[in-house]
Amino acid sequence: MRTERGLDRLVFFTDAVSAIAITLLILPLVDSASVAVTAHHSVERFIGDNLGQLFGFVLSFAVIARMWAVHHSLFEHVAAYSRTLFILSLFWALTIVFLPLPTEMLQFPTSTITVVWYIGTMLLSSIALLLIAVTVRRHPEISPEDNPMQARGVFGISVNAIAFLVALIVGVAVPVINFYALLLVLLASPAMLIYDRVMARRA
Numbered sequence: 001m002r003t004e005r006g007l008d009r010l011v012f013f014t015d016a017v018s019a020i021a022i023t024l025l026i027l028p029l030v031d032s033a034s035v036a037v038t039a040h041h042s043v044e045r046f047i048g049d050n051l052g053q054l055f056g057f058v059l060s061f062a063v064i065a066r067m068w069a070v071h072h073s074l075f076e077h078v079a080a081y082s083r084t085l086f087i088l089s090l091f092w093a094l095t096i097v098f099l100p101l102p103t104e105m106l107q108f109p110t111s112t113i114t115v116v117w118y119i120g121t122m123l124l125s126s127i128a129l130l131l132i133a134v135t136v137r138r139h140p141e142i143s144p145e146d147n148p149m150q151a152r153g154v155f156g157i158s159v160n161a162i163a164f165l166v167a168l169i170v171g172v173a174v175p176v177i178n179f180y181a182l183l184l185v186l187l188a189s190p191a192m193l194i195y196d197r198v199m200a201r202r203a
Helices: 002-038 045-050 051-077 081-099 100-105 111-140 151-173 178-202
Strands: none
Touching: 002 045, 002 051, 002 081, 002 100, 045 051, 051 081, 051 100, 051 111, 051 151, 081 100, 081 111, 100 111, 111 151, 111 178, 151 178
């Protein structure tokens, strides 16, 4: 196991990566605004010409914020870290810092490639979170005694990963749906309610 200071630095690093990735999302829109001002375009025209970019920014911001929140909550159950946890966190950071690129690719005509790159990146990020959760769950020595990783948390992250996988399959298999397949991720909340009811009945 590594030191507590090393764990803090790992958490700070992933936090910084998330903040930078979110910041990078807005930069193309800032550049577009500068070009529009130079060309003397109206605000209405700028918004109309960049609706796709604005939608991509808001969606990717929400995804990164959500992924960071899950990562943050996961590390509430971590008191020490292993090499495996370190590598998985770096892999998760890679998916987050990469997301601004497929977000910008939304400006291309929608195709199988753009859907795979965009939703696929989110899927990889959710898989990384799931692997982190499983690692923490299976190695209780990593968790503080008073706040271990619970099965419910692993289940919730599993549902998210499955939802992104199904969204990717649907988005590719049914081109007319494409990115709207991400709405399937909203089913994670009802799934958690069902899980809680089942567990309550068993208890």
